[in-house]
Amino acid sequence: MEERIKEIMAAVFEVAISEIHDDTSSDDLEKWDSLHHMNLIAALEEEFQIELDEEEMLELINFKLIALTLKEKTA
Amino acid sequence: MPELIEARIEHFDDVYGLLRKLNDNITTKSRWKETFEDPFSTKEGNAGFILKDGNRVVGFFGGIYSKRLINGRFLRFCNTHSWVVEPEYSTKGLLLLNRFHKLDNFILTNFSASPGPYHIMKKLGWKEKSDASCIVMAHPLRRFLNKGSKAKNFYFNSDIVSLLNDQENEIYQSHKKFRLDFNVVINNIGHSFQVFKQVTYRPSAINRILPFGKVTFTLGRLYYVSSPEVFFNDRQYNIEVICKRQNWLGVILPTEYTERFGIKEFRPYMKKRPILYKAKDFDDKDLDLLFSEIFVLDLN
Numbered sequence: 504m505e506e507r508i509k510e511i512m513a514a515v516f517e518v519a520i521s522e523i524h525d526d527t528s529s530d531d532l533e534k535w536d537s538l539h540h541m542n543l544i545a546a547l548e549e550e551f552q553i554e555l556d557e558e559e560m561l562e563l564i565n566f567k568l569i570a571l572t573l574k575e576k577t578a
Numbered sequence: 579m580p581e582l583i584e585a586r587i588e589h590f591d592d593v594y595g596l597l598r599k600l601n602d603n604i605t606t607k608s609r610w611k612e613t614f615e616d617p618f619s620t621k622e623g624n625a626g627f628i629l630k631d632g633n634r635v636v637g638f639f640g641g642i643y644s645k646r647l648i649n650g651r652f653l654r655f656c657n658t659h660s661w662v663v664e665p666e667y668s669t670k671g672l673l674l675l676n677r678f679h680k681l682d683n684f685i686l687t688n689f690s691a692s693p694g695p696y697h698i699m700k701k702l703g704w705k706e707k708s709d710a711s712c713i714v715m716a717h718p719l720r721r722f723l724n725k726g727s728k729a730k731n732f733y734f735n736s737d738i739v740s741l742l743n744d745q746e747n748e749i750y751q752s753h754k755k756f757r758l759d760f761n762v763v764i765n766n767i768g769h770s771f772q773v774f775k776q777v778t779y780r781p782s783a784i785n786r787i788l789p790f791g792k793v794t795f796t797l798g799r800l801y802y803v804s805s806p807e808v809f810f811n812d813r814q815y816n817i818e819v820i821c822k823r824q825n826w827l828g829v830i831l832p833t834e835y836t837e838r839f840g841i842k843e844f845r846p847y848m849k850k851r852p853i854l855y856k857a858k859d860f861d862d863k864d865l866d867l868l869f870s871e872i873f874v875l876d877l878n
Contacts, residue, residue: 529669530669535668535669536665536668536669536671537663537668537669537671537672537675537694537695537698538694538697538698540669540672541697541698541701541702544701545701557679557702557703560701560702561672561676564669
């Protein structure tokens with residue numbers, strides 16, 4: 504799952520997958536703005552067949568939180 | 579890490595600099611300042627929220643508050659507008675929107691979202707109401723034929739005050755300082771109060787074939803009508819009288835009225851604005867564009 508999240512993040516933020524690390528956050532990627540953030544949410548929801556509520560959407564601002572939340576949602 | 583605080587009048591000059599840089603250069607400073615001066619006298623105490631990094635304002639999302647009497651209920655509205663964030667802080671922009679989401683018991687509205695914010699707001703649960711409108715042109719000949727028959731039933735601007743009910747009077751008193759036209763029509767069914775705003779319209783189909791110059795029409799856009807069945811009962815005549823008085827070539831109406839009252843003589847109005855709202859327990863048939871940036875900032 505973590506590798507797939509990194510692939511999605513790389514695609515949404517238009518960077519190489521090698522630039523997405525376990526500690527990557529919204530401060531590290533130039534393209535991680537509000538609009539790309541929502542694109543990331545939409546891509547994650549589609550890929551993992553989940554629905555995030557509003558609070559969750561706004562909290563997912565780094566890779567660790569994304570991975571943790573998706574693990575809980577898909578468990 | 580920038581801090582999120584309420585936007586107050588003392589922040590205006592800094593916010594204005596940001597708006598000039600990132601939003602538009604058309605709206606005057608005094609109009610922007612009005613959005614910071616509690617234009618609808620609610621005493622909410624802020625004009626939206628700002629992101630501040632040290633002494634520097636790096637983000638702003640405006641809010642225009644109002645408290646309205648609608649169908650006997652008092653409802654609190656916040657019209658959000660002008661979401662701007664310095665590019666290097668763009669990841670923090672959602673904090674501003676999220677702060678509005680935390681307002682309790684407010685109906686949030688936004689009538690000017692560009693494609694990016696529109697996408698974000700829809701994803702975060704904002705609903706959309708159609709802004710489909712049409713143009714009904716005035717016909718000077720019909721006005722001539724009707725001359726004198728019903729004009730005594732029209733009242734304009736300050737002459738209307740004694741005719742208004744509480745809900746209508748609240749709208750009139752709150753909006754009379756803006757560049758709007760207020761009318762009351764009375765007929766045997768009842769009375770109807772309307773709020774129109776003059777707008778300029780450039781018909782692209784005509785302008786495309788003109789070898790030089792551009793044509794601009796002046797129209798009146800209907801932003802509010804109480805008892806629409808009264809106004810639309812004598813619609814062609816009423817539209818003629820209003821257009822003659824204001825020198826408008828026609829009026830722009832929401833298509834819900836053309837459908838409801840069987841108006842067939844209209845042409846489509848292509849310019850649309852996104853009408854977004856987020857609220858619990860609110861029917862969008864009660865949603866209009868009054869008490870918003872459209873009037874405070876005098877948008878076309």
